[in-house]
Amino acid sequence: MELTxxxxxxxxxxxxxxxxxxxxxxxxxxxxxxxTDARGKGSGGKRDATWGPQANIRLEVLCDVATADAICTALRERYSDxxxxxxxxxxxxxxxxxxF
Incomplete structure (x- = not known):
C-alpha cells in the first residue's frame, strides 16, 4: 500500500x-x-446546536501544504475576529x- x-x-x-x-x-x-454538525464547550461556553444561531459545524479539508497555508491565513484574517x-x-x- 502506497501512502502520500x-x-x-x-x-x-x-x-x-x-x-x-x-x-x-x-x-x-x-x-x-x-x-458535519458539531457540539461542544470551549472558552466561549457551551454550544449545543439545539438552536440555529448556536449551531456549529466542523469542516475538514485534505490538501497539500500550500493550500493548507492559504486556507489558514485567509480564514484567520477574514473571520476569526x-x-x-x-x-x-x-x-x-x-x-x-x-x-487532494
Missing part, C-alpha cells in the same frame, strides 16, 4: 457562515471538503493523493 503525506485542515465554527466558507475554500484551492472559530492542521497519509 497531505494536510488535514479542520475548522470548527458557526454554522451561520457555512455557505460563505465553502465558497472561500473552493477559491483557495480546496478540491473537496467534509462538513468576528466568529467563533477554531482551526488546526494535522499531517495525514492518504491513498490516491491526486484527489
Amino acid at each position: 503525506n497531505r494536510k488535514l485542515v479542520t475548522i470548527v465554527t458557526e454554522a451561520a457562515i457555512e455557505d460563505t466558507l465553502v465558497l472561500e475554500l473552493e477559491q483557495l484551492g480546496a478540491r473537496g471538503y467534509t462538513i 468576528n466568529y467563533a472559530m477554531v482551526m488546526y492542521v494535522s499531517d495525514v497519509d492518504v491513498m490516491r493523493p491526486l484527489k
